[in-house]
Amino acid sequence: MTHANPNSVLTGTHFMNGDAACCEGLLAAGARFAAGYPITPSTEVVERFAARTPKTGGLFIQMEDELAASIAIQGMVWAGEKSFTVTSGPGFSLMMEHIGYAAMTETPCVFVDVQRGGPSTGLPTLPAQGDMMQARFGSHGDYLTIALVPDSPQECFDLAVESMNLAERFRIPVMFMMDECVGHMTEKVVIPPAEQIPVYPRRRTTKKPGEYLPFAPGEDLVPEMAHAGEGHGLFVTGLTHDDRGYPLMNPAQQHKLVNRLFDKILRAADDLVMVEEEGMEDAEAVVICYGITSRVARRGIQLAREKGHKVGLMRLKCVWPFPEKLVHGLAGRMKAIVVPELNLGQVVLEVERCAAGQCRVIRLPHAGGTVHKPADIVAAIERGMA
């Protein structure tokens, strides 16, 4: 780990919205290239990036569409810069093919999705959490991904840094799943001094051309990276490939490669359990939530506790990979798990799978456009406790 370049860190206390904070986080983490196509409610992220780059260095390109944006960033990664793109639901759908390409070619990058109501163009200016399964399974074929979900502008900064760090560490596309409410909400954001912001550097190889194999896994199953133009004769393809990066399309290589893409993340699954717990000491039921919904859930829990219900909160900051062991263990100790989310039931499917019938799982779906009412959370808790 190194730390952030002070040139790109806006150290201080700000009153800023989540989109701006996300941009600052990615800049602090070392992003120097962004490509995007404008879409509400995400545009402010790259608008700010474009405005900041004359000072920080770097480049923003507005591409002709989201397909182009999502592959342009990968070109720049192989050229040597940390890169990201930003979009919302309809654009995220268009980016799916290239998310798979990034997974297959082990191209570290961040996809920011500021979620709005869907399907299709849905509700451009209003929040939802309807892309959570798409973040996990959206592209074809088998791959694993990491998805972080912030619940405040402060976390849009903190977890944006983390997203870029994880992308570099595992050499994967990381999904940063914001929503319209968090993105457009303005709150206090404290940006620490650059030396207090850990940054995961590009995993550059020290091997010479000829000795270096671009896709030969290291000890943690992640290969070292070389950049184009450095004499390594890189070959990068979405086809199933060998350690040299050359197409090798047979069942044995497919098995070896795709399993490694899974295993490099699964092996570190315990490191990726990022949860915030509250009131779990005496809890008989728990609300499992993520993103903006967790703030409403917290209010609901306060109200339920005033009524005498022993309820705790478990907020997932990292939804993918899903904290399977943790939720399985929890389900064995709880009467009920309540899962509010701004979709008609996505992450709750994972909760149900991991709870494996040990306790009641109460779904609290919402089609989006606004957030749940705290009273809805209380009612669901009461259903679980009854």
Add this chain to the structure above:
Amino acid sequence: MLTEIRIAGFGGQGVILSAHVLGRAAAIGQGGYATMTQNYGPEARGGAASAALVVSDEPILYPYLTEPDILVVMSQEAYSRFTPELKEGGVLIVERDLVHMDSKALGRRVYSIPATRIAEELGKKMVLNVVMVGFLCAITKAVDREACREAVSDSVPSRFKELNLNAFDRGYDYGIELLKTNPEPTRQGSVSHVELESANW
């Protein structure tokens, strides 16, 4: 203590900036908490604009307004649309020349200020939003005066700093004077028809 504030008017009046200034004052100047959200129409100028601000001395969980305590309106449309949601006995702050009140204001504590005219006297109509912020600050004490001045000064380009601070002070002083002559515009926490007429003036 949690206070819910809505500020609404036309796009281009600086509605969002005024909420931003108040939020910044509460969250940074006073070291409390503030959450601002906003609604806007698709138009860049002239459409309806509104900002919602929650200020509190504790972390804010629910991000939106439930029952506003304070409503600031700078257009007739904003007045008509948002006054019904203002809490009974809540504070209604109106731009006197841009809003004509009717029975919707009944039951609210109404304070009006010719903010646009004051801003024009200062040489720039654009600063009417900051005049409103100063006025709100004096009337409601929702946010500390010094924190608010500091937030104004931090939120505008340096060449407009003095102008904006003057605008803030004019609005603030107008509010203090109004409170002296008319400390409580309502009986039993509500404005009567007669008072409504005089407020419309």
